[in-house]
Amino acid sequence: MLFEQFWQCCAIVLLTINLTFATLRLTNLRCTSKNESLGKFKVCSLKAVKRDVVEINVNFQLLKRPVNQADFLLRMRRRGDIGGKALYEYNVDICEFLSRNRRKPLANLFYNFFELQRTSNLNHSCPFDHDIIVKGCRVNSKLIEVLPIDSGEYIVWTSWNIFGRPIAEVEILLKFD
Numbered sequence: 001m002l003f004e005q006f007w008q009c010c011a012i013v014l015l016t017i018n019l020t021f022a023t024l025r026l027t028n029l030r031c032t033s034k035n036e037s038l039g040k041f042k043v044c045s046l047k048a049v050k051r052d053v054v055e056i057n058v059n060f061q062l063l064k065r066p067v068n069q070a071d072f073l074l075r076m077r078r079r080g081d082i083g084g085k086a087l088y089e090y091n092v093d094i095c096e097f098l099s100r101n102r103r104k105p106l107a108n109l110f111y112n113f114f115e116l117q118r119t120s121n122l123n124h125s126c127p128f129d130h131d132i133i134v135k136g137c138r139v140n141s142k143l144i145e146v147l148p149i150d151s152g153e154y155i156v157w158t159s160w161n162i163f164g165r166p167i168a169e170v171e172i173l174l175k176f177d
Contacts, residue, residue: 024139026054027153028173034159034166038064041168042131049138056114056137060168066127070094072160074110079153079173087149099125110156113143139174151176 031044043059071093075086092107117123119137121130156172 023052023177025052025175025177026056026139026172027175028171029056029058030169030171031058031060032169032171034168036063038062038162038165038167044170053138056119056134056172058132058134058137058170060132062128062131062162064162066129067162068095068127069164070126070128070160070162072158074107075155075157077155077157079155087154094122095126098122109143113140115140149176 026046029044029046031041033040039060039062041058042061043057045057047055047057049055071091074088074090074092076088077084077086088106090104090106090110092104097104097107097111111117114134114137116134116137120132120134122132122134152175154174154176156174158170159166160168160170
């Protein structure tokens with residue numbers, strides 16, 4: 001409970017204090033299926049829309065449905081910092097997160113950062129009885145201004161589980177200038 005209150009306070013501070021003004025580029029996307037009997041990637045790509053605008057497109061085919069137990073681990077770290085600690089590390093029960101109005105502040109920050117409410121079908125609570133689709137996902141540049149991040153390259157790594165078993169990993173390479 002105390003840990004949860006700590007993260008809520010951190011999220012409020014991040015949203016109210018303007019710590020840095022950065023531009024961001026998505027430079028790479030890597031998707032890996034961990035258990036192809038449960039699901040597999042049909043699409044995993046970055047698409048350059050304009051010179052400075054890149055969109056994420058992912059289509060993950062769920063082979064075992066309906067999914068009523070899902071979670072993911074999110075880590076963000078500086079690229080090349082192999083032994084270093086993650087800047088952000090957060091484990092989220094997806095079903096609880098989506099059913100309770102996204103009450104996990106840090107997870108909600110990343111959910112809004114990638115505008116998943118608008119660009120994906122991850123906009124309802126469990127069960128999921130369809131493929132997971134993210135189409136035309138752009139980074140919300142307004143949220144970049146509140147992240148306390150130095151310029152450089154960063155990796156956002158996520159590990160997805162359903163029914164307590166690993167199903168996929170998604171890695172996004174970001175460059176802050």
